[in-house]
Amino acid sequence: MEKLSDDLLFQKLNNVEENYKYIEEKIAEAAVKSGRQRKDITFLAATKTVQPAVINHAISLGLRYIGENRVQELLSKYDEYDLNNAQLQFIGRLQTNKVRQIIDKVSLIQSVDSAKLAGEISRRAIENGIVMDVLVEVNVGQEESKSGVQIEMLDELIGEISEMKGISVKGLMAIPPICETSQEIVKYFEKMHKLFIDISTKKTDNVSMNILSMGMSDDYSEAIMCGANMVRVGSALFGKRDYTK
Ligand SMILES: *Cc1c(COP(=O)(O)O)cnc(C)c1O
Numbered sequence: 001m002e003k004l005s006d007d008l009l010f011q012k013l014n015n016v017e018e019n020y021k022y023i024e025e026k027i028a029e030a031a032v033k034s035g036r037q038r039k040d041i042t043f044l045a046a047t048k049t050v051q052p053a054v055i056n057h058a059i060s061l062g063l064r065y066i067g068e069n070r071v072q073e074l075l076s077k078y079d080e081y082d083l084n085n086a087q088l089q090f091i092g093r094l095q096t097n098k099v100r101q102i103i104d105k106v107s108l109i110q111s112v113d114s115a116k117l118a119g120e121i122s123r124r125a126i127e128n129g130i131v132m133d134v135l136v137e138v139n140v141g142q143e144e145s146k147s148g149v150q151i152e153m154l155d156e157l158i159g160e161i162s163e164m165k166g167i168s169v170k171g172l173m174a175i176p177p178i179c180e181t182s183q184e185i186v187k188y189f190e191k192m193h194k195l196f197i198d199i200s201t202k203k204t205d206n207v208s209m210n211i212l213s214m215g216m217s218d219d220y221s222e223a224i225m226c227g228a229n230m231v232r233v234g235s236a237l238f239g240k241r242d243y244t245k
Contacts, residue, residue: 004051012239013057019237020061023220027231030224041224046091046216046234048073049241052080058237059086067091067110067232071098078105091173091232093147096120104128110135110173110213110232113149118161125166133170135213136161138195140188141177148174151195158199162206171211171230172196185219189226196227 004012028038044065047055055066059082066081068074069092081088089108096117102109103124112118112134125132136158139148149157161169172195176188192214200209215223217236224231235241 004053009051009053012054015239016054016058016237017061019239020058020063023233023236024062026221027224030221034225034227036229040229042211042230044089044091044213044230044232045237046232047077047238048092048234049243050234050238052077054238056080056082065089065230069093069111071095071101074105075101099124103132104130108133108135108170108211111137111147112161113137113139113147113157115157115160118157118164118167122161122164122167130166132167134161134167135171135173135211136169137173137175138192140174140192143177146175146177151191154195155199158204158207162204169207171209171213172199173211173213175216176214182219182222186222186226189214189219189223189228193227 023043027041027043031038031041042065043063044067045058045063047066048069064086066086067089087107088105089110090102090106091110094109094111094117099120109121109132112121113136121132121134136154137148138154139146139150142150158169161167172192174192176185179185193212196209196212211230212228213230213232214228215231217233220231220233
């Protein structure tokens with residue numbers, strides 16, 4: 001990752017500060033509109049392609065959760081994150097053979113979508129003497145190319161994970177399809193909220209539905225209105241991503 005020039009970095013930090021305050025206000029507004037309070041919603045910043053200096057600036061403003069979605073990138077930035085003041089989570093597609101590399105570095109893996117992956121997390125967590133908290137990622141739009149478990153298989157997968165040691169299901173995560181209108185995306189958010197409620201009603205051992213992670217830069221307010229209590233925001237905070245660097 002290239003270092004930003006001093007001028008560019010200064011400009012960038014100012015923008016992040018402005019964006020951070022704006023998003024905080026929007027989250028608070030949606031929380032109240034949906035009958036909750038600001039403190040009931042977790043603001044996680046999706047930090048892919050973002051320089052650690054910029055991430056740490058957001059942490060200095062009050063950000064408490066960051067999420068990476070590539071193992072390689074997480075490892076290369078790991079020593080620079082200010083993890084005394086924020087928790088690092090994994091939010092991307094995770095290959096079984098890479099679990100070992102992050103198991104002792106993240107506080108939550110949001111993207112578990114198969115028993116095979118859960119089994120490997122369980123094995124590595126036991127090795128490390130920890131219990132890893134996870135979310136089950138749901139392919140709510142039934143898209144072929146997308147990660148996430150199919151809705152019909154969700155109960156079965158949660159049942160299987162609940163029997164595993166070293167891993168604990170804390171909720172659900174989704175990345176809905178790209179939608180033209182907010183009415184369209186709201187349907188997916190509502191569907192997720194219904195699944196979330198249905199599963200919590202079942203009260204399975206070792207499974208809690210504390211976290212419903214959905215909503216990104218373009219739709220986090222809508223997601224909160226539909227019951228999300230964690231949003232994952234990237235470009236609205238850090239600006240448009242530059243994948244060329
Ligand atoms: C990048 C990313 C986000 C944030 O996307 P933005 O549209 O930039 O807010 C959220 N969730 C996951 C899993 C991501 O990879």
